Amino acid sequence: MANPTNFFNRSETTMEYDPASPELNQEPELLKTVLNKEGFRFTSQRQKILDLFQSAALGHHLNAEEIHQQLLERGEKISFSTIYRALHVMVRLGLLQELELAEGRKYYELNTPFMDQHHHLVCVHCGNVEEFEDATMTQVGSSESTSRGFSLLNCQFTVYGICPSCQSLLG
Amino acid sequence: MANPTNFFNRSETTMEYDPASPELNQEPELLKTVLNKEGFRFTSQRQKILDLFQSAALGHHLNAEEIHQQLLERGEKISFSTIYRALHVMVRLGLLQELELAEGRKYYELNTPFMDQHHHLVCVHCGNVEEFEDATMTQVGSSESTSRGFSLLNCQFTVYGICPSCQSLLG
């Protein structure tokens, strides 16, 4: 394996989004290919975790706890250590995206091609998350990073506020 | 005090940025006023912590650990519990801004009027953070939130990438 020591230390590697291989997550057996290409092994656990995200609406902004729970509901018991390891690997491979939606935990969702990147509007009271797309966002991100010589990995625009229903609850 | 139970649970209260009281952090004794207005008490610890941020370039994206350390260097020993409590209160009062620059810890900086809000470009390899301003960002944030009936609290645009010097190190 390429970098065994700090490998699991989040995306500290120069593994950028590869526009040449966009829909990998759709196909059933491609996971093995993607993993092996980078020296990882294909395992049933990793496939099941990815499956969870691919069954659309179900998955979407899942944290480790929710993944563990939803897998249990599907009759699959996968340890937390395995879940965390799989998430890191898939983020590294560009299959998943890690999100900081505030609160002390990380959320994950299927990664999308850079230009289709969406952003988030979070209610700090109830945790409700809405998504939106906006091309100017990604433009600003990429122009800002190239003008400083940064190689862009990804942008996150997160808007915090209070959703309509929480507003009425709080007066 | 208004909401004793979940009070310290981050900014879950409807305490929006007040454009009428912008430069509070500049003045020396205003902290007491701001605290008392909301039922908090003025303490030397809170003043010293705020002082740290106000001595500009020194402070800027400080986490609890760094605050504790820099206070020690100034000969002030303030416990972590007090530091964390003070940070929460000051965020709640709009004096400080809490940032999620990735990595499992939170950073703080002096809050600025909404329209002057700046954003961050983070090197995921060395942690170097650069700031930039962009009006479109805040526009998109506010239009997006009003169009959904959210009451806006704040926006964070964070761009992740690899800085020039880390790029050369990594080949």
Place this chain on the structure above:
DNA sequence: ATGGATAGCGAAAATGATTTTCAATAGTCC
């Protein structure tokens, strides 16, 4: 100013998400 009520302090213990350790297992490649 004085005094009572109680918010805030520090030290230590608790929490909770994530990471690591380690022996057993299972992909990959020959």
Place this chain on the structure above:
DNA sequence: GGACTATTGAAAATCATTTTCGCTATCCAT
């Protein structure tokens, strides 16, 4: 099939942050 070693699960370890609790200091009313 067999060697090599990445991956797994369970349990222990980390680490930032939060809570608890007895004591102190601030605030407000007298």
